Amino acid sequence: MIQAIDVSKEYRSEGRVHRVLNSVSFTVQRGEKIAVLGRNGAGKSTLLRLLGGVEVPTSGRIDQTMSLSWPLGLQGGFQGSLTGNDNLRFIARIYNKPFDYIRAYVDDFAELGKFLSEPVRTYSTGMRARFAFALSLAVDFDCYLIDEIIAAGDQRFQRRSHEELFEKRADRAMILASHIGDIVKAYCSRALVLHRGRGKLFDDLDLALDIYNSL
Amino acid sequence: MFWRGLAVQWRVVGALTIREIYTRFGRESLGFAWIVAEPLVFAVPVLFMWRALRGSHEHGIAVMPFLWSGYLPILLFRHLGGRILLFIRGNAGLLYHRRVKILDIFAARAILEIGGNLTALIASFALFYAIGAVDVPQDLPMLYLGYFFMIWWAVAAALIIGGLSERSDWVAQIWMPYSYMYLVFSGFFYLADWLPPALRKVALYQPYTQAYEMIRAGVFGSTIKTYGDPAYTAFILGILTLIGLWVMREGRKYVVVE
Numbered sequence: 001m002i003q004a005i006d007v008s009k010e011y012r013s014e015g016r017v018h019r020v021l022n023s024v025s026f027t028v029q030r031g032e033k034i035a036v037l038g039r040n041g042a043g044k045s046t047l048l049r050l051l052g053g054v055e056v057p058t059s060g061r062i063d064q065t066m067s068l069s070w071p072l073g074l075q076g077g078f079q080g081s082l083t084g085n086d087n088l089r090f091i092a093r094i095y096n097k098p099f100d101y102i103r104a105y106v107d108d109f110a111e112l113g114k115f116l117s118e119p120v121r122t123y124s125t126g127m128r129a130r131f132a133f134a135l136s137l138a139v140d141f142d143c144y145l146i147d148e149i150i151a152a153g154d155q156r157f158q159r160r161s162h163e164e165l166f167e168k169r170a171d172r173a174m175i176l177a178s179h180i181g182d183i184v185k186a187y188c189s190r191a192l193v194l195h196r197g198r199g200k201l202f203d204d205l206d207l208a209l210d211i212y213n214s215l
Numbered sequence: 216m217f218w219r220g221l222a223v224q225w226r227v228v229g230a231l232t233i234r235e236i237y238t239r240f241g242r243e244s245l246g247f248a249w250i251v252a253e254p255l256v257f258a259v260p261v262l263f264m265w266r267a268l269r270g271s272h273e274h275g276i277a278v279m280p281f282l283w284s285g286y287l288p289i290l291l292f293r294h295l296g297g298r299i300l301l302f303i304r305g306n307a308g309l310l311y312h313r314r315v316k317i318l319d320i321f322a323a324r325a326i327l328e329i330g331g332n333l334t335a336l337i338a339s340f341a342l343f344y345a346i347g348a349v350d351v352p353q354d355l356p357m358l359y360l361g362y363f364f365m366i367w368w369a370v371a372a373a374l375i376i377g378g379l380s381e382r383s384d385w386v387a388q389i390w391m392p393y394s395y396m397y398l399v400f401s402g403f404f405y406l407a408d409w410l411p412p413a414l415r416k417v418a419l420y421q422p423y424t425q426a427y428e429m430i431r432a433g434v435f436g437s438t439i440k441t442y443g444d445p446a447y448t449a450f451i452l453g454i455l456t457l458i459g460l461w462v463m464r465e466g467r468k469y470v471v472v473e
Contacts (some may be wrong), residue, residue, distance in 0.1 A: 011471065053313035054472050076472070077311035081238060093230035094314050096223075122289040 002028040002051065002068070002143065002173075006060035008197075012038055020046045020137070020199030021059065028173055030142065031064060033185040036177040037212040038194035044177035045073070047194065048145045051175065066142035068172060072132050073147035080121030084112060084131060087120055095139045102138045107133035110161065130157055131197050144175035181209050227314050231323035232303075247420065255335055266348075274409060276439060279348040283339060284358075284434045285403040285427065288365040290333040292401075292423070293394050295369045298324060298379040300387050307472040308338075317467055322379065327392075329366055336362075358433025360445060364426035367452045374459025381466035401462045402427035415442070422451045 009021040020043040027028040028034055038044045049055045051062060069075050078087045088106060092099040107116065110130040115123065123131065136144065144165065165174070167186065178184055184191065184205070191208035192201045195215055202208035239248055262282050272278060299321070309315045343349040352358045380386040398404070402424040407415045417425045419442055428443035 028282075049472065052311070054310050055470060056467050059466060062316075068313060070313065076308060079234070080226075080232070086237060090230050090234050091312065094227050096226060101304060124410055157410060 001030060001063075001066050002175075003063045004051070004060070005063070006036045007047075007050060007062060008059045009043070009050060009055070013059070019197050021050075021057075021194075021199070024194075024197075024199035024201065025060075026192055028175060028202040031173055032190065033172050033174040033176070033188045035188035035208070036189040036194065037179075037184065037191050037208060039100045039215055042194040043197065043199075044194060045071070045147055047192075048073075048147050048175065048177055052145050067146045069136045069139070069141040071145045071147050072136055075128070077132055078120045078128075081119055082092075083119055084116035084123075088116075088135065090133060091139065096202070097139060102135070105138040106131065106134040109137065109164070111157075112137070115124075123140060126154070131163060137169075141172070141198075143175065146174060146176045148178055181213075184209065219382065224316075224319060227319045228322045228466045230327070231309070231315070231319055232326055235323050235327055240349050252335075254282045255342075257341055259288065259339070262343075265448075274336070274406070276435060277349075279343060280350065280352075280434050281431070283343055283349055284352075284459070285432050287336045287339065287370075288362070288426070288430070289398065289403055290335070293373065294332070294399065295325060295328045295373040296390065296394065298328065298375050299373040300380050300390055304381070304470065307470060308431050310470070310472055311430065317463060317470075321374070321463070325370055327371065330370075330411060332366075341344040345432070352434045353436025356433075357429055357443075361426050361429030361431075361443065362434055364429065364445075364448050364452065365423065367456070368423050368426060371452055371459050375455065376464030378459065378464075378466035381469045400424075406431060406439060408440045419444075421457070423438060 004024060004026050007021055007024045008019065010021060011018045024047070026034075035045045036047060046055070050057050052068055052071045054071065077106070079090070082090070084106075086102065088102050089099050092102045095125050103116075106112075110127070110133070112123075112127060112131060115127065119129070120128065165172070174187070176184070176188060188205065190201060190203055191205055192199055193211075193212055193215075202211070260441055262279065266278055269278060306320050309320060310317070340349065345353070374384060376390065380390075401421070402418070405418075407419055407424065407428055410418055419428075425443055427446040428441040429445065429448075431439060432441040432443055442467070
């Protein structure tokens with residue numbers, strides 16, 4: 001279970017305080033797939049970052065009894081100056097997984113070939129997304145935090161992602177931030193709508209999408 | 216649960232330390248050897264220049280051992296403090312992995328700096344001993360105790376500096392002048408015994424001056440008069456460490472990860 005209780009997040013820039021999230025509360029059960037809907041700047045990525053423990057809420061707290069992935073997005077989570085292999089080695093060490101297994105899995109799934117021995121900063125956006133996604137599947141989490149990444153990669157990659165995440169790992173929870181109604185409908189059962197810092201979790205997905213579309 | 220947590224933390228710090236070596240020194244280069252050589256490259260010319268300018272004795276004690284035992288703690292303090300400045304921001308990407316805590320990143324960096332510094336301490340001693348510039352220290356346990364306090368001070372100071380620098384930029388602004396002034400008032404250049412009593416009393420409030428007194432007592436033994444007070448030093452450093460941990464935890468709220 002993941003429980004967000006009165007979570008608020010403020011950022012300061014040039015002496016001004018921006019409250020991105022204002023007292024957001026919700027609960028995600030094991031195996032649930034939740035969409036996070038909101039316009040640009042509504043705080044979707046911020047919420048995923050707080051859930052993933054990348055940043056810390058200004059107030060409120062997040063309790064978890066499941067293992068959560070880092071927010072899988074188009075950036076973050078890697079050291080650009082290190083090679084793909086070195087990043088894998090580091091992450092295998094942190095999560096206490098055998099490096100050979102992780103490497104073989106990522107090699108097969110992300111299809112990066114010789115790029116694994118190149119610095120990660122030389123990867124294209126799509127390659128980076130594939131790398132991150134493959135790695136998080138290899139480490140194996142109870143809940144995946146996904147920031148738009150499903151839309152990355154080519155057809156073949158999308159098909160395989162779908163297979164790995166939604167068929168083989170159908171029992172895992174997922175929190176998916178997306179703009180795209182079709183993706184949300186295809187994968188999620190409930191939706192959290194973020195607007196002006198407030199968040200509300202809807203059990204009715206269609207209602208949530210209607211509200212989101214009217215924002 | 217606690218032991219499992221500890222095992223995770225231990226593994227994370229280990230992984231971070233290796234990663235830090237890779238990113239800082241590259242995989243093919245001299246690696247750890249450079250951590251050792253780096254302080255020596257700074258220390259050796261300074262020490263020889265000093266000796267050439269000021270002669271071999273000051274206040275009746277040998278200058279080389281005095282400077283040797285004084286300069287390496289300075290390097291540790293400046294390296295740890297200087298590198299820790301904004302270190303959270305510089306390594307924010309690592310925080311993507313929930314298991315990596317700020318204190319783990321800090322610990323990895325501190326382990327490298329302290330390990331390098333201690334190795335440099337031993338290497339420089341061997342070098343100076345071989346050319347007859349320093350003798351075997353008179354009271355080794357006292358020297359170890361003093362150096363231990365120096366390391367503790369560097370860690371506590373780095374925690375405070377690192378935590379505060381996340382909150383406001385002025386910490387980075389004052390760090391440079393402060394680290395130079397530190398050369399003057401820390402006890403690198405003086406023994407408490409050389410100071411007038413009133414000034415001595417003030418100087419001995421400083422934990423690093425205390426640690427210097429113990430290091431000097433270790434190096435010169437009973438040939439000089441020193442004023443080190445281990446109980447007071449441990450007490451004040453304990454308080455500074457607690458402040459540092461608190462400041463670091465508060466600083467975490469201000470960290471923005473791109």
